[in-house]
Amino acid sequence: MALYSWYKSKRPGDNRTERCLAEDKAVVYSVEEGSGLENVPLIAQPVRNTSRPDMEKVTVPDRNGDQITLNLKAGRLWPMTMEHVADVCGFTARPDDVFLCSYPRSGTHWVSDLLVVLISNRLQLQTALKADAMLEYVGCDHLDTKPSPRVINTHLNYHLLPKDVFQKQCKIVFVYRNPKDVALSYYHFIKERKHYGYNGKFPAFLELFMEGKVPYGDWFEYMQEWNSVIEEGRPCQIHIMYYEQLKQHFLREMSRLCSFLDLTRSTEFLEEMEKLSSFDSFKRSVDAQFDNSALDEWKGAPQFIRTGVVGDWKNWFTVALNEEFDELYQRRMKGSCFNFSYETDFTESV
Template structure:
């Protein structure tokens, strides 16, 4: 994946252009596998995964970790706004997922000013070891599995680099079996729960951000040591509300804006799930997350029961 012909363009702009210009083909061509996990072949390559193993973290890095369609772009925008206020500089939204693009793009992370905001969908076992050695602050964003699945399904059918599905039922089977990009949802969350460190990690849910945004912003700013007063919190809230980001999506995500910012609702899953499908997810939750710290945070009874 060479980026020489795109020289002069921001990395983010380059990758968005690649996504938009991709022509949908077979799932086999659109996906690659690395260590048993599927990834979009248009955006990821084996050389970058190998280079990530020696990635050098900084102590003041902030790492945003999410399973796909759990609020990634939302959190990254929030952090950029906070950093711009605290450090009195314009936010530069040129970051990409750390696993996206060529090794050359990854190498350019070395030139980014601190504090760097880094985002990823990688599973715990594939996070660069230096992130833990440097005790980087890790912000884990969770979303209830049923809304995540619906959002991921629509994302597959609207984003050129991902395989399309003829029906929700077909996608559901792959989602439950983990045959989707970044692997099984429940194993993703369970692995982070098993290694959760309250000193260096903070978990927050998509749902609590939707219900009480100002309080969520305060928690994020305190954890990331980005002190903001009430007026500044209010400013960040206005700039990063879902409606505000959706309105600005053409500027931030080009022609793919609608794919990244669709509804952002809680409970949309009830429009697609059958009762049997709902029970399957209920059983998966009981198996992997019931009684865990992160499982309790998901407030499953409130957001995932009929």
């Protein structure tokens, strides 16, 4: 008999491979050798003890055998650098906190800097890394030292946000981006960081992304949950920002954000913000943040900001990959309230 921590199987019709996300815990199965199930592609290599409270280091193989090294905790995949995931439940919010929520590689760093500029009323990009105010990365004790008002960012799913965020009625800014560019950006991000140990090709990585076998898990489930939150009108203050619209209609989107935050900023101020946050200026700022980071693991790290353009996925998706992705999207996101654009120039739907 072999013991496996089983997050998700590609094998259709296997009722034993229940999704762990529903219960936030790992599911363990005893698999008989010779049953055929031991050869089902797993999200993680066999582990001895899935009940340990700490992180379990796992490797996630793609179809070619190239592996991503990740952490597994409570049935979820996390980046190797996340050490404070278990601390977030005890987070103490403040009423003037602003929470920035997004799936990875969706424009979080850019919008985080914009929020700081707006709230501080100073035309100066951050000198500290986004990670310095990332809930699950730095932990509660570190965030407690931050002066108010705080801009706190996270990639956690909605239902994993600390309860105190809702009890204190904190404002939440939710940012999303078209998933094809997200997948491509995630591929480069993971491949360029040594701690992931991944050297695979993009088509194989895209398959992992589509199956949710990446840090923070399934993009589709993440977006489905936010879709439910938005459509059901949950009792919280949420402002929705679409990355592509922010790129195309910066002044309009910043005006909307100001209204949500109860801020008054002049048109001239927002125009200067637009110049300040242009791609070249923003990339230089982020590069400087890495060079000056107090977080040792980020010093000398490869580029965090790649191109920031809309539609770069076209240079990487084959016709077959695009068709496969579109079919999955239509199936998983049917009836969604989200409207995505995959082009550089697009007409906004009403």
